[in-house]
């Protein structure tokens with residue numbers, strides 16, 4: 001028996017959803033135009049006023065927003081309500097010079113938590129459940145989002161945050177967690193740690209897991225389901241659109257229903273910006289239909305995926321997105337943290353190293369590994385091993401400050417990193433995250 005958190009809206013007819021979207025869009029465009037000078041300017045450059053946007057069919061007239069706009073407008077430039085009306089700030093997991101900060105009114109927090117509550121219920125959650133939230137708490141949206149959703153459903157919430165696997169396992173066993181929420185790589189690691197301690201999958205009370213924030217494959221799903229003895233559900237979202245819960249998987253486990261009453265989704269050609277017909281593979285673009293404080297219109301996620309309107313056996317009518325199949329920029333997600341290769345290059349140059357480097361990402365014991373190979377200028381070469389070790393440690397520490405995660409640095413002699421005749425191959429990703 002399928003349970004819904006908000007059945008009426010989650011199974012609404014296509015016509016009803018469109019009616020809601022059109023009405024909300026008209027109101028939202030007016031709100032943004034009147035309160036966000038940054039976006040009003042973009043609209044004026046295109047000769048647009050809110051009257052030009054009557055329905056979602058007109059949305060393609062509106063300008064896009066991208067991460068670059070968010071950095072330009074940092075920190076308050078896209079805020080659409082007085083700061084006094086905001087009750088929360090969250091931020092992206094990446095740590096570039098200027099991080100993306102998102103603002104929330106109380107209504108925004110409620111809406112976000114409702115989206116997460118829908119995800120928990122779709123994974124079989126009820127007020128009988130004990131939900132172990134092992135996403136990071138703090139500025140990252142994973143912990144706060146699922147925590148709030150769990151409260152809304154009325155589950156008993158265990159706010160573990162990520163890490164400290166020993167304690168995760170102890171609480172899971174002693175307090176009978178039935179649902180776990182964390183990144184898929186951490187779920188796989190917990191599964192492995194349980195086996196190492198002699199536990200069998202049937203020894204825990206878990207029935208489901210809600211995993212997202214980074215790419216993961218079907219193979220990884222099977223692995224986690226087996227090692228923990230659960231059903232593993234995908235959840236998607238990004239800080240810019242609230243956080244997790246923009247889309248979530250149901251019992252069919254064949255893609256994630258987008259909460260279409262709150263987010264209007266488009267698929268565009270990442271090169272031309274042209275809107276692609278239904279079923280095409282392209283970049284996902286979201287318009288937040290209800291958000292008050294940080295209402296992004298036509299935000300380019302850079303995530304590549306396909307939307308599908310095929311009837312779902314769960315009864316939900318909201319459009320489904322496939323697992324993201326890659327990105328249209330070079331952002332990497334390493335141990336759940338968003339990393340751009342350009343950040344690594346900046347640190348190297350700041351620390352006086354050459355721009356000849358290679359980044360190698362792998363996965364060991366279900367945890368991402370990051371190795372950076374850097375050529376050392378002959379003038380800095382030393383024959384003392386201790387000197388080299390000091391240099392490597394210094395560079396690793398500078399990287400940790402910039403990226404938020406610590407890499408293993410390998411200093412190598414000049415001209416040992418393969419040169420390319422075309423674009424330099426800076427990143428070797430051995431994780432095989434996409435099918």
Ligand code: DLL
Nearest residue numbers: 093142212213214215235236237238239243244324
């Ligand atoms: O990762 C929000 C989140 C938290 C989602 C917990 C799900 C669970 P950001 O740190 O802003 O927010 O990173 C957003 O992560 O654009 C995708 O590239 C990637 N991403 C998020 N969910 C998935 C997923 C959170 N299920 C960026 N599969 C997004 C693949 C995902 N990639």
